[in-house]
Amino acid sequence: xxxxxRLRLLREVHDRGTVHGAARSLGYTPxxxxxxxxxxxxxxxxxxxxxxxxxxxxxxxxxxxxxxxSSLLEGVEAAEAELxxxxxxxxxxxxxxxxxxxxxxxxxxxxVRTLATTHPDIRVEATEAEVEQAAPALRLQQLDVVVGDExxxxxxxxxxxxxxxxxxxxxxxxVLPADHPEAAADRVPIARLADLPWACCQPGTGxxxxxxxxxxxxxxxEPDLRYSSDDFLILLELVRTTGAGALLPDLVLRHxxxxxxxxxxxxxxxxxxxxxxxxxxxxxxxxxxxxALRTAATANVVTQPDGASVEGxxxx
Numbered sequence: 527x528x529x530x531x532r533l534r535l536l537r538e539v540h541d542r543g544t545v546h547g548a549a550r551s552l553g554y555t556p557x558x559x560x561x562x563x564x565x566x567x568x569x570x571x572x573x574x575x576x577x578x579x580x581x582x583x584x585x586x587x588x589x590x591x592x593x594x595x596s597s598l599l600e601g602v603e604a605a606e607a608e609l610x611x612x613x614x615x616x617x618x619x620x621x622x623x624x625x626x627x628x629x630x631x632x633x634x635x636x637x638v639r640t641l642a643t644t645h646p647d648i649r650v651e652a653t654e655a656e657v658e659q660a661a662p663a664l665r666l667q668q669l670d671v672v673v674g675d676e677x678x679x680x681x682x683x684x685x686x687x688x689x690x691x692x693x694x695x696x697x698x699x700x701v702l703p704a705d706h707p708e709a710a711a712d713r714v715p716i717a718r719l720a721d722l723p724w725a726c727c728q729p730g731t732g733x734x735x736x737x738x739x740x741x742x743x744x745x746x747x748e749p750d751l752r753y754s755s756d757d758f759l760i761l762l763e764l765v766r767t768t769g770a771g772a773l774l775p776d777l778v779l780r781h782x783x784x785x786x787x788x789x790x791x792x793x794x795x796x797x798x799x800x801x802x803x804x805x806x807x808x809x810x811x812x813x814x815x816x817x818a819l820r821t822a823a824t825a826n827v828v829t830q831p832d833g834a835s836v837e838g839x840x841x842x
Contacts, residue, residue: 532566533595540592600807618647619811624660625673628777632826637818648811670812672803677736690803693823696776698796701765702787709787716745716791722771723752725764737773744793
């Protein structure tokens, strides 16, 4: 009899590429992973892994098991959700969400509050994470729902085994100190901001890539990326206190940004899509959480004018 927990370990090694990568992801030691996979090979009666330099790869038999492991694990997940619902007499279970910061504040938190009333037997566990880390965890069933973002011109990887749908679309605004010379303009030419220091997210994030791309393509200069944080509220404060510039989305700004000027770029609009991602097979608790996230996102959809915002506040 094949053990489902060991099948999950095998799938993790396959997706991570190394035993050490799987161990880091699951919180095990590499030796513990290796021991469990050795037991799985004995259960299967055939080798499942082979060495390739310092890495490992699955044998043909290992590929067969990984292919079946996903459907088996999904079946167990569905059975657990159904059992929890039967025991509670209504939709019940644990749903794990990951979201980037601004969507966490404006979409995930309101949805969790609503679910506490509409579906009190669903336990929502939410964590802040960028799509780069969250998408692999969703595929490996360490998460159930991901709220992610995709900036114009920077398409995310497409995963055939995941379902993705848009939640809302928003514009990216130029955020300047209130006393900056360009703050009085209805639209700010990016090309006139070449001398500014810039505040943006950490290397490897979509936001940082977007900011560099906009400065290069619309402004014609290489930005001085002086300040870095994945916390958009910190970026906003850096603009307010250090004289830096930033490119921030409406979801961050729509509840007010005192002390700064928020303007659209003169060279053209820049936007991003906020999306919901789940595995293709959704349990009733995941479906209920997805519905709550859609409703919360709708509350953030506002008509954004194309002109300048009032100094000291964002539009929306």
